[in-house]
Amino acid sequence: MQFDRKDLSDAELIHIYRNILLPRLIEEKMLLLLRQGRISKWFSGIGQEAISVGAALAMDQDEWIMPLHRNLGVFTSRKMPLHKLFLQWQGSAEGYSKGRERSFHFGSPQHHICGMISHLGPQLAIADGVGLAYKLKDSKKASLAFTGDGGTSEGDFHEALNVAAVWDLPVIFVIENNGYGLSTPVNEQYRCEKLVDKAVGYGMQGVRIDGNNVLAVYDTIKGVREYCISNQKPYLIECMTFRMRGHEEASGTKYVPKALFEEWGGKDPVSNYEMFLLQQGVLNADSVNHIREEIKQSIEAELKVDEKIIIPDTQTELYDVYAHAHPLEGVRVIDNSDYHDDGSYAGSPEKRFIDAIKEGLSQSMQRNENLLLMGQDIAEYGGAFKITDGFVSEFGKQRVRNTPLCESAIVGSALGLSLEGFKSVMEMQFADFASVGFNQIVNNLAKIHYRWGQQADVVIRMPTGGGMGAGPFHSQSNEAWFTHTPGLKVVYPSTPMDAKGLLIAAVNDPNPVLFFEHKGLYRSVSGPVPDEYYSIDIGRARLVSEGSDLSIICYGAAVQWATEYGGQHPEISIDILDLRTLLPLDYEAIEASVRRTGKVLVLHEDCLTGGIGAEIGAWIAEHCFKLLDAPVMRCASLDTPVPFNMELEKNFMARSRLDDDVRRLLAF
Numbered sequence: 001m002q003f004d005r006k007d008l009s010d011a012e013l014i015h016i017y018r019n020i021l022l023p024r025l026i027e028e029k030m031l032l033l034l035r036q037g038r039i040s041k042w043f044s045g046i047g048q049e050a051i052s053v054g055a056a057l058a059m060d061q062d063e064w065i066m067p068l069h070r071n072l073g074v075f076t077s078r079k080m081p082l083h084k085l086f087l088q089w090q091g092s093a094e095g096y097s098k099g100r101e102r103s104f105h106f107g108s109p110q111h112h113i114c115g116m117i118s119h120l121g122p123q124l125a126i127a128d129g130v131g132l133a134y135k136l137k138d139s140k141k142a143s144l145a146f147t148g149d150g151g152t153s154e155g156d157f158h159e160a161l162n163v164a165a166v167w168d169l170p171v172i173f174v175i176e177n178n179g180y181g182l183s184t185p186v187n188e189q190y191r192c193e194k195l196v197d198k199a200v201g202y203g204m205q206g207v208r209i210d211g212n213n214v215l216a217v218y219d220t221i222k223g224v225r226e227y228c229i230s231n232q233k234p235y236l237i238e239c240m241t242f243r244m245r246g247h248e249e250a251s252g253t254k255y256v257p258k259a260l261f262e263e264w265g266g267k268d269p270v271s272n273y274e275m276f277l278l279q280q281g282v283l284n285a286d287s288v289n290h291i292r293e294e295i296k297q298s299i300e301a302e303l304k305v306d307e308k309i310i311i312p313d314t315q316t317e318l319y320d321v322y323a324h325a326h327p328l329e330g331v332r333v334i335d336n337s338d339y340h341d342d343g344s345y346a347g348s349p350e351k352r353f354i355d356a357i358k359e360g361l362s363q364s365m366q367r368n369e370n371l372l373l374m375g376q377d378i379a380e381y382g383g384a385f386k387i388t389d390g391f392v393s394e395f396g397k398q399r400v401r402n403t404p405l406c407e408s409a410i411v412g413s414a415l416g417l418s419l420e421g422f423k424s425v426m427e428m429q430f431a432d433f434a435s436v437g438f439n440q441i442v443n444n445l446a447k448i449h450y451r452w453g454q455q456a457d458v459v460i461r462m463p464t465g466g467g468m469g470a471g472p473f474h475s476q477s478n479e480a481w482f483t484h485t486p487g488l489k490v491v492y493p494s495t496p497m498d499a500k501g502l503l504i505a506a507v508n509d510p511n512p513v514l515f516f517e518h519k520g521l522y523r524s525v526s527g528p529v530p531d532e533y534y535s536i537d538i539g540r541a542r543l544v545s546e547g548s549d550l551s552i553i554c555y556g557a558a559v560q561w562a563t564e565y566g567g568q569h570p571e572i573s574i575d576i577l578d579l580r581t582l583l584p585l586d587y588e589a590i591e592a593s594v595r596r597t598g599k600v601l602v603l604h605e606d607c608l609t610g611g612i613g614a615e616i617g618a619w620i621a622e623h624c625f626k627l628l629d630a631p632v633m634r635c636a637s638l639d640t641p642v643p644f645n646m647e648l649e650k651n652f653m654a655r656s657r658l659d660d661d662v663r664r665l666l667a668f
Ligand SMILES: Cc1ncc(C[n+]2csc(CCOP(=O)(O)OP(=O)(O)O)c2C)c(N)n1
Pocket: 070, 118, 119, 120, 147, 148, 149, 150, 151, 152, 176, 178, 180, 181, 182, 243, 247
């Protein structure tokens, strides 16, 4: 192995030596603990340390790195205290994730390390978001994300590299090509000759290097970092390496030919570098022994076996699912007592649902200089529904960003922006397309605060619902995909007034909020909307009309159906409750409605099975049984995809069964 020290001083070479030795010696110790059952799962990076260490040392300490499961050297080179790392791996309450995450699946904002989720590829787009933040702040920094050879087959790899290229982001993508996925060899993983060949397809530069040569990795990444910052471009680096142990300790290495271990054993990144330093006279046998002993002792000294059993505290567990922010000062919060009985609000001008959303978004942009909008066709074109029409001229193209067609990468980028203190509102062109950004939403955004205390300050606008003959993929009600996911907030307004106030609240909320906007309401519903910048609390339902015969608990377009139905049937005294937020639910308001009527119909446009109505029905049965005069009933759409033909769609819709269901319930 040829090492080129370039202009590195002896002290710098020794510094690199200490850094590459540390993860090796930690691993040797951890493998012992693993055998003793002290730690649960271990992904070995033995043989690959030069990449983690070279990369982490080449970056500035305050530049974000997105490591994966084999990058112990990133954590150690960022000087994370060893005792806390050890506690982390033991699942201790005093580790980095309070015992909630295993192995290397945690981050530390203080160390600018973003914790991975198991799905691997999602790390890459987070680096895009961070790169975008650096670019917008002109902070002369770059971000760096890792992937394995296996991970390059994921769509997330493609999306992230493409976005970084199209947006000219200072992001370094590092492939650790160790020849295998879990057991899958690279010839069953991809067909190009070298993975770095993919760079040209994205319109970026790339290089393939010896990933076992720590000086080559360090020097390359230092240079690439400067290139990315001064040219404002991404870069792909393929590091050739080999994994000397199994995918994880339990999975073995039977599938790897023995000769490969011999070949790559000779290229060991630690011993080769050590030999180089000895040959150069930078170190001698004594100093090598001394450094090794010193590191071993520090490992022993810091290794505290946590004998304490975690005593679970349910309140803390639930509390940590969300980030908790102080209420904003100087923002008017409008609550239910501010409305007149007829639903009006102190002489405010009438506005359409769509205009209320537009106004809420625009005022949020004016108030929050750190707020960005992202989505397909939202810039000059103004978005599929024209909500952001005119925004580019007011706020500029940096803040109102057209995105390539890649929902997953944009949600991931939004999370990356949040790491650097930005807020973002992403427009899903249609809520249906959230399915291709699903993983980032439910696994990354939703879980990150609970896992390692990082907030995901992201709003995703979801134009939703049917009734327009738009067929199965432009009409779905998919809110229940998300109400089942702890960590998200799900908001679904039915009036212009609520839409504006709740959108402003969503932007100010540090948690990920899915903001459902029924497309059918955009231009068909108008109502009073104050001109001022105001907020409506997330998590509070609104009583639309008080009644005594039966409750209709609903949200979104169903509130309009219920109101219209009530108007047509003055002989029935209907208590209509507009939930407004589906996660978290306003159980107090639900109970109060049950108390008034004793008969409950939950009405929603979503399909019957597993809809939020099922949850509400179960909750009422469990908590309000004595208040009930009849079983809770649900009026929902058919358990079919949403059909295209308008007659079929009408039949699909819950609304077509509303009268029957009301009568059945009244007759009970
Ligand atoms: C989306 C997804 N599919 C499958 C897995 C299971 N899995 C974990 S690691 C791994 C192999 C990854 O290979 P590679 O990207 O080359 O990284 P390496 O482990 O070799 O460092 C697989 C299949 C996963 N974690 N996520």
